[in-house]
Amino acid sequence: MTKNKFLLLGLLLSISINLFFVGGIAYRIADFQGERSGRPLPPNVGWIVRDLEESRRSELEPQLRQSVEATFPIRREMMNAQRQVNELMSAQPFDGDALNAAFADLRDASIRYQALSHDQTSDILALLSEEERQAAMEFVQRRGPRDGRDGFRGRDGGPGFRGPGRPVGQRPPPSPKPTDANQ
Numbered sequence: 001m002t003k004n005k006f007l008l009l010g011l012l013l014s015i016s017i018n019l020f021f022v023g024g025i026a027y028r029i030a031d032f033q034g035e036r037s038g039r040p041l042p043p044n045v046g047w048i049v050r051d052l053e054e055s056r057r058s059e060l061e062p063q064l065r066q067s068v069e070a071t072f073p074i075r076r077e078m079m080n081a082q083r084q085v086n087e088l089m090s091a092q093p094f095d096g097d098a099l100n101a102a103f104a105d106l107r108d109a110s111i112r113y114q115a116l117s118h119d120q121t122s123d124i125l126a127l128l129s130e131e132e133r134q135a136a137m138e139f140v141q142r143r144g145p146r147d148g149r150d151g152f153r154g155r156d157g158g159p160g161f162r163g164p165g166r167p168v169g170q171r172p173p174p175s176p177k178p179t180d181a182n183q
Helices: 003-036 045-049 054-089 096-126 130-141
Strands: none
Touching: 045 054, 045 096, 045 130, 054 096
């Protein structure tokens, strides 16, 4: 290779690396700003009682069970509609009309599911005390996993716990490292 080809190759490699890092930085900035706007709620109303005492969750279990039973058929319909959309998107030959009809079915099922979920959320929140509703709101506001794994420790001050008077997104101070003196 000639000197000019080496320079051109080096220039292209440098531009590629720079674009990669600039894109990564832009993604992180956009992702960070997206975290502030809240997060979608889990697929059922169980999140409302997740941080409550075991006895209180047991009291509310009949309402939660009824909620799951009511939403299950619509969730199944929604999953089937999504599966149909996925199949039509990659079907050969492509049928745009069938895909649009499948999207309409998916949208209809999603809207019905969302309306039912909102009604159920309102009904269950009406059964809670002000403090319990606040705990539910804190759950919605904190960042991190929703499923109880990967470091989620609930309202006891674990990761994701906002705590009283702490602004949303501000994490609690780290636990002190053990020293020889306190082991």
